[in-house]
Amino acid sequence: MQIFKPAYYSRFSCIADQCPDSCCKEWEVEIDPQTAALYRSLESPLGECLRAVMKEDPEWGTVMSIENGRCPMWRADGLCRIQAELGHDALCKTCREFPRLCHDYGTFQELGLELSCPEAARLILTADEKPFLSDKVPGGDIPDYDEDAMSVLLETRKAALEIIQNKAYSENQMLTLLLYYGYHAQTLLDGAEAPAFRAEALLAEAKELAIPGGEQDLVHFFATLEILTLEWKNRLTAPLSPAPWTAQLRNLTRYFVERYWLQAVSDFDLVGRVKFAVVSCILIRLLGGDLLSTAQLYSKELENSPENMETVLDAAYSHSALTDQKLLGMLQ
Known part of the structure; x- marks a missing residue:
């Protein structure tokens, strides 16, 4: 399977507390089932806090409620409490991957960044006009499209x-x-x-x-x-x-x-x-x-x-x- 990505894709790195418009505010983050189970199992003050702010949405499943327009895990210093106490791998799938995109077309995938992230927007709008980079990896599926x-x-x-x-x-x-x-x-x-x-x-x-x-x-x-x-x-x-x-x-x-x-x-x-x-x-x-x-x-x-x-x-x-x-x- 071929994987294609723009040249700037691998240069992305979250600028965390330096971000002018953090993704930790103004929307409720969907929490994948595996991560939700982890959060519910934590026997710590963080676990108690997480269980108090997680809720079930009929459309999106488990989500993190926002408080005063921001994620309750977003600390005053601009960093994430979950990442600070448990590490990057303990973040939910949405937070681990954003702003990275993956479009899976069966025999090939295309990776990209979302313009809604300020640092990603900077990379996108200042990028040189270079063709997609490509890598070949094992795997792939039979396309379900024409x-x-x-x-x-x-x-x-x-x-x-x-x-x-x-x-x-x-x-x-x-x-x-x-x-x-x-x-x-x-x-x-x-x-x-x-x-x-x-x-x-x-x-x-x-x-x-x-x-x-x-x-x-x-x-x-x-x-x-x-x-x-x-x-x-x-x-x-x-x-x-x-x-x-x-x-x-x-x-x-x-x-x-x-x-x-x-x-x-x-x-x-x-x-x-x-x-x-x-x-x-x-x-x-x-x-x-x-x-x-x-x-x-x-x-x-x-x-x-x-x-x-x-x-x-x-x-x-x-x-x-x-x-x-x-x-x-x-x-x-």
Whole structure:
């Protein structure tokens, strides 16, 4: 089995008490059954404390309750009490692995980092444009998906990444072409023939189809989603102050494409995922401020919320703020 990972993956190391936005606050952590059993068996003051704050959730199973917006195991010095007293291996699976991602496709796996972690976001947005590193390890499973579809997705993702990395096009032109290419690749995924992808002609067409002035509608749509933090609410209600188009937006786009493109093998919805990538980059730029901080907060609010992700993917086809013409208008 092949394992692929970005070059920056192995450089990640938690910065613990130096983190500007700790993952130890603002959400309830799911505790895997094995770790929950360990915590329940501890005969110590820590064990008593853990048993007092663990609760059962009908959807997620055992979770760690939050107190005053933070994990009760998060000490005032910014470190974890469990890790300090029992070691790293005693952490639950979620805390041991976050922000590391693993997408298992049977015959190969892809590893990555979650943008919602500040240190991971720094690595993602400052990374060099290097291909995935690969290792071969024993194991693997027979794929339970359409292998022809996966072949199409791998080929089209490669082409999408070439669009992203092509410096002949500005960042807004790159996102315009990526939106068009999403439809091109969807046609191929559906088993039909697609016309030649002619970038210059499509950029000219985009100018004709673009409907300007959709920025506030887009922000309002995101304000209707579930909001985790007051900071995000304030960002969505503040006057817009768009950031300049920068090279970091290419890394951001690449992150979304690498993470989500192949997931279309599960339901054949590639266009929805491409629009999510484009919309995400547009909104993050529109909100202004430091791009890294804005992208990290966006990921925390969107990517770490299955409900919000589902809403955005559905809205890609139906919501008036996310029409192709309005997105093109924000990319001119």
